[in-house]
Amino acid sequence: MRASLFGQKIKVKQPLGTKTSHVVRFAGDSGDGIQLQGQQFTVASALAGHDLATLPDFPAEIRAPAGTRYGVSAFQIQFGGERITTPGDAPDVLIAFNPAALVVNLDTLAPHSLVVVDESAFSAQRLKRADLASNPLDDGTLDHHEVVRIDISHMTIEAVKPHGLGTKDSLRCKNFWALGLVLWMFDQPREPTQTWIKSKFGNNEQVRDANLTALDAGHAYGETAELSHILDQERIPEAPLDAVEYRTITGAESLALGLVAAGELADTELMFCSYPITPASSLLHNLVGLEDAGVATFQAEDEIAAVCAAIGSSYAGKLGVTSSSGPGIALKAEAIGLGVATELPLIVVNSQRAGPSTGMPTKTEQSDLYQAVYGRNGDTPLPVVATRSPADCFDAAIEAVRIALRHMTPVILLTDGYIANASELWPLPDLETYPDIETRRPTTEDSGSVFQRNPATLARLWAAPGDERFVHRIGGIEKDIDSGNISYDAANHQSMTNLRTGKIASVADFIDPQTIDQGHTSGLAVVAWGSTYGTIFKAVKDALIAGLNVAHIHIRHISPLPPNLAELLADFDTVLIPELNNGQLATLIRDRLCIPVQQLNKVTGQPLTVTEVRAAIELYATRQEQSAG
Amino acid sequence: MNALTFKDFATDQEVRWCPGCGDYAILKSVQRALADDGADPANTVFVSGIGCSSRLPYYIETYGFHTIHGRAPAFATGVKLANPELDVWVVTGDGDGLSIGGNHLLHALRRNINLNVLLFNNEIYGLTKGQYSPTSRPGTNSPSSPAGSVESPIAPGRFALGAGATFFARCVDIDQKGMPGLFNAAKDHPGTAFVEILQNCIVYNKDVFDDVVAKKNAPDNQILVQHGKPLLYGKENDKGLMLNTKTLQLEPVVLGTDGVSLNDIQVHDETNPTLAQILVDMGPGAPTAMGVIHRRTAPVFDQQFWGIRPKARKQQVNSLLRTGNLLDRR
Numbered sequence: 001m002r003a004s005l006f007g008q009k010i011k012v013k014q015p016l017g018t019k020t021s022h023v024v025r026f027a028g029d030s031g032d033g034i035q036l037q038g039q040q041f042t043v044a045s046a047l048a049g050h051d052l053a054t055l056p057d058f059p060a061e062i063r064a065p066a067g068t069r070y071g072v073s074a075f076q077i078q079f080g081g082e083r084i085t086t087p088g089d090a091p092d093v094l095i096a097f098n099p100a101a102l103v104v105n106l107d108t109l110a111p112h113s114l115v116v117v118d119e120s121a122f123s124a125q126r127l128k129r130a131d132l133a134s135n136p137l138d139d140g141t142l143d144h145h146e147v148v149r150i151d152i153s154h155m156t157i158e159a160v161k162p163h164g165l166g167t168k169d170s171l172r173c174k175n176f177w178a179l180g181l182v183l184w185m186f187d188q189p190r191e192p193t194q195t196w197i198k199s200k201f202g203n204n205e206q207v208r209d210a211n212l213t214a215l216d217a218g219h220a221y222g223e224t225a226e227l228s229h230i231l232d233q234e235r236i237p238e239a240p241l242d243a244v245e246y247r248t249i250t251g252a253e254s255l256a257l258g259l260v261a262a263g264e265l266a267d268t269e270l271m272f273c274s275y276p277i278t279p280a281s282s283l284l285h286n287l288v289g290l291e292d293a294g295v296a297t298f299q300a301e302d303e304i305a306a307v308c309a310a311i312g313s314s315y316a317g318k319l320g321v322t323s324s325s326g327p328g329i330a331l332k333a334e335a336i337g338l339g340v341a342t343e344l345p346l347i348v349v350n351s352q353r354a355g356p357s358t359g360m361p362t363k364t365e366q367s368d369l370y371q372a373v374y375g376r377n378g379d380t381p382l383p384v385v386a387t388r389s390p391a392d393c394f395d396a397a398i399e400a401v402r403i404a405l406r407h408m409t410p411v412i413l414l415t416d417g418y419i420a421n422a423s424e425l426w427p428l429p430d431l432e433t434y435p436d437i438e439t440r441r442p443t444t445e446d447s448g449s450v451f452q453r454n455p456a457t458l459a460r461l462w463a464a465p466g467d468e469r470f471v472h473r474i475g476g477i478e479k480d481i482d483s484g485n486i487s488y489d490a491a492n493h494q495s496m497t498n499l500r501t502g503k504i505a506s507v508a509d510f511i512d513p514q515t516i517d518q519g520h521t522s523g524l525a526v527v528a529w530g531s532t533y534g535t536i537f538k539a540v541k542d543a544l545i546a547g548l549n550v551a552h553i554h555i556r557h558i559s560p561l562p563p564n565l566a567e568l569l570a571d572f573d574t575v576l577i578p579e580l581n582n583g584q585l586a587t588l589i590r591d592r593l594c595i596p597v598q599q600l601n602k603v604t605g606q607p608l609t610v611t612e613v614r615a616a617i618e619l620y621a622t623r624q625e626q627s628a629g
Numbered sequence: 630m631n632a633l634t635f636k637d638f639a640t641d642q643e644v645r646w647c648p649g650c651g652d653y654a655i656l657k658s659v660q661r662a663l664a665d666d667g668a669d670p671a672n673t674v675f676v677s678g679i680g681c682s683s684r685l686p687y688y689i690e691t692y693g694f695h696t697i698h699g700r701a702p703a704f705a706t707g708v709k710l711a712n713p714e715l716d717v718w719v720v721t722g723d724g725d726g727l728s729i730g731g732n733h734l735l736h737a738l739r740r741n742i743n744l745n746v747l748l749f750n751n752e753i754y755g756l757t758k759g760q761y762s763p764t765s766r767p768g769t770n771s772p773s774s775p776a777g778s779v780e781s782p783i784a785p786g787r788f789a790l791g792a793g794a795t796f797f798a799r800c801v802d803i804d805q806k807g808m809p810g811l812f813n814a815a816k817d818h819p820g821t822a823f824v825e826i827l828q829n830c831i832v833y834n835k836d837v838f839d840d841v842v843a844k845k846n847a848p849d850n851q852i853l854v855q856h857g858k859p860l861l862y863g864k865e866n867d868k869g870l871m872l873n874t875k876t877l878q879l880e881p882v883v884l885g886t887d888g889v890s891l892n893d894i895q896v897h898d899e900t901n902p903t904l905a906q907i908l909v910d911m912g913p914g915a916p917t918a919m920g921v922i923h924r925r926t927a928p929v930f931d932q933q934f935w936g937i938r939p940k941a942r943k944q945q946v947n948s949l950l951r952t953g954n955l956l957d958r959r
Contacts, residue, residue: 046956187669247950264942308703316712463710474693485642
């Protein structure tokens, strides 16, 4: 081994040694297998008993030019022996495969972080590709961090030599070499990665064995003397978890499972009709793998066809589901209006991304709330439900389907690019404990008009072709409130508009009352929705420990709002709404509840940080008075 | 169960097309086709878009869905995939099907999903009061083209065949005798069956097809093609179409003139897409082809779709959740 690997004597034991959780960021070219490395590390963390949250952060380009700053792909994970709800504000370990991956992530690092670099990637040519005039390993850039230089490329090539791969293919194993090293650093198991490699490369023994060797070599490198005098192996305590089964889950996986679970609860088959779009396509990919669980997937010719086919499916008796991101949802708007007019169940999933227009497809945002609540022609209300975390997508999907089938209406389910790709540790639910989802399918006793309504939900009957008792026509032209026939009658249109409004308002009669997620019942209420949940949870938790008078209220039901929300908020002095948009829930709350609210808004394409939310809390919250007891 | 007559396929709704509109005869023919075929109203669905033609589902006593402009093929695709047992019809017009909805029609045809598409072509926008359509002839005077339209029209047949249609037929709205049989041929075709109906908009494009349809013109300007039979037409059935192998065009000829005999006349082969292309592309001086111009068998999308998928739920979610890498803290 080369003596120069370690440079001068480095003290890195302390920054890693005193913590119960860590934030690790893997970064490299978009073709370096960074996301895979992160996913494998995530599974290993979970099996080691750690709670965790991840943040994949990748460019829109599939294979951006190697070594460029804009081509850097990164994966961040926070894991540890305590409750983890965010991927972490600032990494304390950065694994950088090239100069660009190092420099674009420098600003995010915590002070005195551990930076592991592939030293061989810092050639003059690669530095130039990253727009660097000097080598950051030598020019003092990293003076405040602990740097471990390893010639990862060279070590990988040496390690996999026995397998006879060419240089290029050998280098493709370096992500597993580095993963082996990082797994050693945190004493996490290699077995899940080994299993994955074996199943992925099962029919290419050479590649399979080379990758297994690289993984072991990186691990052995840490274990043998090479690193032990610089770096202690970390043994992070296990997280305080409940006595149930857990797995890691991404939002897209969880949402897919939630949809098929809802189908099972409703004893209904699903037709998922969509058109590829970032970051929503992963939902399609996951559902394709669940086709033996009561869903069929149809890739339509465009966004409009996708929603139309979904509505057609619902008309024919299978619950139609469509999915897209903001631009695609815009295209679907007219058809969603038809779904409202014809009172058919439909689930519209929006994996939000940064807009307007094409915006930043791989970057997250919460800026389609107006679109969901207001974005249709005519007075066309529909329920809007939001997910709060990757695992929560499961319950949110079930809730959306429950509402759609109970009230015979399209429902918009808001998630976002962050939730779709991020993962967390999930205590597995037991579907047996979920109440069945009731539908308005006609029973054997029913007859007459499909427009006979349940008085509580105002839902009509869901009769489908094939049933000779209910042969009927529906359409987008206003219909007579009793017969369902075409009607241009003035008073009837007023009645139908009132009915549609009342029907969606009645959703509020069935949803759970809003609760306070944590904190006090007065003072500052931090009210939020969607993927900011984990960050706000942590910020409020810290603020409560620091003695601030604050509460966290996270809203699932965007429209209609929970009926007790006004009453709940009335006891607070200040309402603060942090959002990844320019203030859309803030507008809605002002509009619906007529109360003043403060805003914290961020639209950088990145999630909120705990630090940012905490700073806003400090601005508005009061200290708790010391209690006499 | 079926002793239903065409009247049983009429709804109680008042038909609201202009007096004299060609749609009335088409409606009757559809109802008659359903009765003739012993169709089951409960298993029949008419899906339409927007426009005069798209009102048709309201008048047929089957299941029906009047949707949004141009998207009927997409809705119908969803209906058919959700329940392939249903007999699904799409009713559309030249604006609905070939302008705003051209994309969906293209993809339905390309997939060859088992739908029956009736396209009412009147070469004008009727319901929006008479603007030129994508099938309007150059020079069409309309409220949006007072100086005459300058756009090149699309021929529905050329469009359909270009998209890979496996069934293309054409008829005229006054052919009440022929339409029911043709509609049932479409219904019987596995795959997307596309029927262009030349339809007279009596208000905004009156008699635009007179050169083909009018009684005095019909015999010499229409040819009813029949599979395996020579392409003959004319009042005396003495005119025919002969393939010019240099121009690759079918040329009108008269039997007994210039040495033309029956052997020189092209025999119709409905399975030949090249012949179909030539038949829908015949220029001035040639008759307009009617009947089943093209019909061939090809894989049917809804059958293929369900052929590679489980048809019913086999897995329970609780067991799906508990696969892969689990951390068991029980």
